[in-house]
Amino acid sequence: MSAQPKPEAAAARVATPSGIEVPVVATRDMAREPDPGLPGVYPFTRGIFADGYRGRPWTLRQYSGFGSAEESNQRYRFLLEQGQTGLSVALDLPTQCGYDPDHPMARPEVGKVGVSLFSLSEMETLFAGIDLGAISTSFTINGTAAIIYAMYLAAADKQGVPRGKLTGTIQNDILKEYVARGTWIFPVRPSMRLIADSILYANEVTPRFNAISIAGAHVRDAGCTAVEEMAYTLANGLAYVDELIRRGGDVAKFARRLSFFFYVHMDLFEEACKFRAGRRLWARLLRERYGVTDEKALHFRFGVVCGGSSLVAAQPYNNIVRVAIENLAAVLGGAQSIFTCAYDEAFQIPTEFSAEIALRTQQIVRHESGVAATVDPLGGSYYVEWLTERMESGMREVMRDIDAYGGVVKAIEDGWLQRRIAVRAKEKKDATDRGERVIVGQNRYRREAQADSYGEVFRLDPGIAARVLEKHAQAKRRRDAPRAAKALDALEAAAATDQENLMPLLVECCHAYATVGEMVERLKHCWGEFQEPVRL
Amino acid sequence: MSAIATPPLAGKRILVAKPGLDGHDAGAKVIALALRDAGAEVIYTGLRKSPEFIVRVALDEDVAAVGLSILSGSHQELAREVLDGLRAAGAADIPVFVGGTIPPKDRDALLESGVKGVFTNDTPLAQMIEELARALA
Numbered sequence: 303m304s305a306q307p308k309p310e311a312a313a314a315r316v317a318t319p320s321g322i323e324v325p326v327v328a329t330r331d332m333a334r335e336p337d338p339g340l341p342g343v344y345p346f347t348r349g350i351f352a353d354g355y356r357g358r359p360w361t362l363r364q365y366s367g368f369g370s371a372e373e374s375n376q377r378y379r380f381l382l383e384q385g386q387t388g389l390s391v392a393l394d395l396p397t398q399c400g401y402d403p404d405h406p407m408a409r410p411e412v413g414k415v416g417v418s419l420f421s422l423s424e425m426e427t428l429f430a431g432i433d434l435g436a437i438s439t440s441f442t443i444n445g446t447a448a449i450i451y452a453m454y455l456a457a458a459d460k461q462g463v464p465r466g467k468l469t470g471t472i473q474n475d476i477l478k479e480y481v482a483r484g485t486w487i488f489p490v491r492p493s494m495r496l497i498a499d500s501i502l503y504a505n506e507v508t509p510r511f512n513a514i515s516i517a518g519a520h521v522r523d524a525g526c527t528a529v530e531e532m533a534y535t536l537a538n539g540l541a542y543v544d545e546l547i548r549r550g551g552d553v554a555k556f557a558r559r560l561s562f563f564f565y566v567h568m569d570l571f572e573e574a575c576k577f578r579a580g581r582r583l584w585a586r587l588l589r590e591r592y593g594v595t596d597e598k599a600l601h602f603r604f605g606v607v608c609g610g611s612s613l614v615a616a617q618p619y620n621n622i623v624r625v626a627i628e629n630l631a632a633v634l635g636g637a638q639s640i641f642t643c644a645y646d647e648a649f650q651i652p653t654e655f656s657a658e659i660a661l662r663t664q665q666i667v668r669h670e671s672g673v674a675a676t677v678d679p680l681g682g683s684y685y686v687e688w689l690t691e692r693m694e695s696g697m698r699e700v701m702r703d704i705d706a707y708g709g710v711v712k713a714i715e716d717g718w719l720q721r722r723i724a725v726r727a728k729e730k731k732d733a734t735d736r737g738e739r740v741i742v743g744q745n746r747y748r749r750e751a752q753a754d755s756y757g758e759v760f761r762l763d764p765g766i767a768a769r770v771l772e773k774h775a776q777a778k779r780r781r782d783a784p785r786a787a788k789a790l791d792a793l794e795a796a797a798a799t800d801q802e803n804l805m806p807l808l809v810e811c812c813h814a815y816a817t818v819g820e821m822v823e824r825l826k827h828c829w830g831e832f833q834e835p836v837r838l
Numbered sequence: 839m840s841a842i843a844t845p846p847l848a849g850k851r852i853l854v855a856k857p858g859l860d861g862h863d864a865g866a867k868v869i870a871l872a873l874r875d876a877g878a879e880v881i882y883t884g885l886r887k888s889p890e891f892i893v894r895v896a897l898d899e900d901v902a903a904v905g906l907s908i909l910s911g912s913h914q915e916l917a918r919e920v921l922d923g924l925r926a927a928g929a930a931d932i933p934v935f936v937g938g939t940i941p942p943k944d945r946d947a948l949l950e951s952g953v954k955g956v957f958t959n960d961t962p963l964a965q966m967i968e969e970l971a972r973a974l975a
Contacts, residue, residue: 395859395910399886407888410915411859484861484885524864615942616960649941651911724867731868735962744960762911836884838870 318572319739320527322692328685336687338578341677344589345582347690349636350601354677360632361639362664363440363605367392367417368651369766370773371427374417378432380654384661388470390440390641391428392416393450398485400446400826402819403770412767415651416442419450420770421817423777425457435463439470440515440605440639445487447474448500449821451513452808459813471512471561471605474500477538478517480714480832481723482524487822490711492797492829496804497542498549503805505556514542515605517563523611525727528572529693532580533700534719535562536587537710543592553592557599561638564604566628567612572693573628575686577604577635578678579694606632609643617743621645622659629667634680640664650760717835724838774817781815789814794824845877846971853901855883855892857920860910865937865959869905872963876971889916893923896932902974903954908938913948921952933973937961 317323330336342352351357364381366389367374378389393416396408402420403412412418419425434457443450451472458468476493479486486493497514504513518535526534539560546556562580566573581602588594608628613621622645632640642660644652652660668674680686704710704719713719733739740746789811796802811821854870856863863885870880881899883892896904904924908916917936924932933954940948945956954973957966 395861399859401859407859407886410912410919411910414911479861482861482864484863485859486861524862525868611959614960615958649939724864724871727864728868728871731872731963735964741960834884836882838867838874838880838882 318528318689319567319569320529320572320693320696322529322572322689322696325685325688328683328688330684332684333687333691335691336682336684338678338681338687338690344597344600345585346600346602347578347582348678348681350581350603352677354636355633355674356677358638359668359674360637361388361438361605362386362661363388363390363639363641364657364661365390365392365442365607365641366652366657368415369413369417369763370770371417371419371424373763373766375428375430375432377654377657378428381657381661382432382437384658385665386661388438388440388639389432391442393441393443394418395485396420397450397818398443398445400487400818400822402817403767403774405819409767412770414762418770419453420774420819421777421815422453422456422460422812423773423815425453426460429457429461433463434458434461435467441470441472444473444476444479444483445485445493446818446822447472447476448496448805449808449812449818451500451504452805453812455507455809456812465507466509468508469510471515472500473517473563474514475517475538475563477541477710477714478520478534480834481534481719482520486832486834488825488829489832490715492825493832494542494545494711495800498545498551499803499805501542501546501556501559502549502551503803505551505559509559512559512561514559515561515563516542519563519565519607519610521723522565522567524723525730526723527726528567528569528576529696530700530726531564532576532583532693533697534704534710535564536580536584536697537701537704539584540587540591541710543588547592553588554594554596554599557588557594558596558601562602562604564606565610565612566606566608566632566635567610568624568627570627570631570634571686571689573631574634574680575689575693577632577637578686578690579697580604581636582690583694583697603638605639605641606635606637607641607643608632609647613643613645613648614741614744615648616748618645618648620743621648622663625660626663626667629663630671630673633667633673634678636678646760651762653760715835717837720835721838777815778817786811786814786816786820790816790820790824793821794828797825797828845875846967847873847974848877849879850877850902850974851879851881851899852903852905852970853881853883853892853896853899854905854907855887855895856885856907857887857889857892857916858908858910858912859886860908860912861885862909863907865909866905866907868963869907869937869966872967873970876967889919889923892920893927893929896924897927897929901932903933903935903970905935905937908936908940911939913938913940914944914951917948917953918951935970
């Protein structure tokens, strides 16, 4: 049964997806601060840089990776040849959850949603022929982020690239994993330790590398609104700041390397204003709560994904249009790096054909649309300044709710935040089923039985798991076994006490070709595993 | 549907499970809430459960149906393992449903392997409940 409301029902829609009522026409007197000031000046409503994209174009960063390191290496070389300017590594679930490919839980998932990186041997293959000193690399990795970062350092050592030259990002945001994405391993508190270890270490060793990307993308995709996406993310951000300060970090220093990551969905103005509001609110929070005055430390730098759950399986070519609109919203919001999903990601890993269209979309926005020519072209619009204010106060309200509950860590441990998001997801689904939330081609203007409209089908080589297993056995046979055992023992000993930064020990484990599964086993032995609250 | 009618899944105990390592649980939770609204008694496993665990819970809790939520692309293998497990335990009569990101090309293969129904995120909840109620009648 497909909902087909009458056209006049759509005309009555007067709220943004976050529920902010939209005026028929915005006027000068609606915003309290109608003049947003200049970009590059606190509170950075219009952007963190005075010259916007003229000085620093956004990074075109397509998320990619599948199968074994060899296949992904080929795809990366293809994307770099096509003008991509940064790599974004998708890892398979066993690597993300800390299982070696031969673990019973891992077998069906090896190489499926990303590349298998069970040890340094695989990372060496992944980046063969790619100079790590010349490229910035982003890893979507959380539960095992510290390990993958250590592996990246070891890979750079092997290539002879000085660590200080490395640029890139590890997501390393465990709090939202408990809430939405689900690749947690350890309980919340030791996980926070590992994150603080990696950030503090990275600040010293790889000063140009972002050791965390605090992400709202996944809670957004799990169902919450744009306002909640930003509010939950900033709340998590403050929790990391508190932890780093507790560990003796200097906020004016480490805040310079904190970065953020979001989804862009379809409401162009709400999305652009979400970034304007979030950027301003983050700067204000750091100043209000911690007295930060260092301009660079107040900079809210963020990457975005266009697509995700806003993509639709029905009539998938329409997704190219959706992604282009979302791409515009991200640029109008001032994103530092952008990933555009391929139109077929609603139902499969992109083919090379669809991945190329996604990249071309960004290039068209950059070189043909003219939107990046002047900084924050929306600035000063009555509607945009008003909506930015409304969103900022909505975000503060959500953050107050979390504080009132007892803070984000408690809200997660109790499952309170998870329940709030599940209820939101249900509301969104109900609104879609009722046809109030229009999805063209799915619940409006749907055509049944368009069986041939899916385009090229991506086929993952079915022999991958077997090949990865073989390489895993081989890597363990070939390594210096006593060195690996010694490195793992040292790691476990240090993890058992709270005295030492674990990063140098993880780097040594990687150099010794210890596997991700082995390192995680040792840490689990000390810390146990997260017990998921499943009450609905 | 009038407000006083018996909910369509009243008295049915249904297991909603997340097999494998996939951590996307928004869909599973929406389904669990919808089943509960429809009168079912819902057991939700939480993330990262092995097929053996899911089969054991299905038997121990004497459920009327099992729903597997899979968005990682491993639906063929994981559904097969759960179906085999139920069969081996003499519980092949417990219907298994699959929901998630299921490419159109895989849908028929799942149904042929013994899955009773396949739902994706564009399936209206009311339709899912209706199909379930019919299968469990």
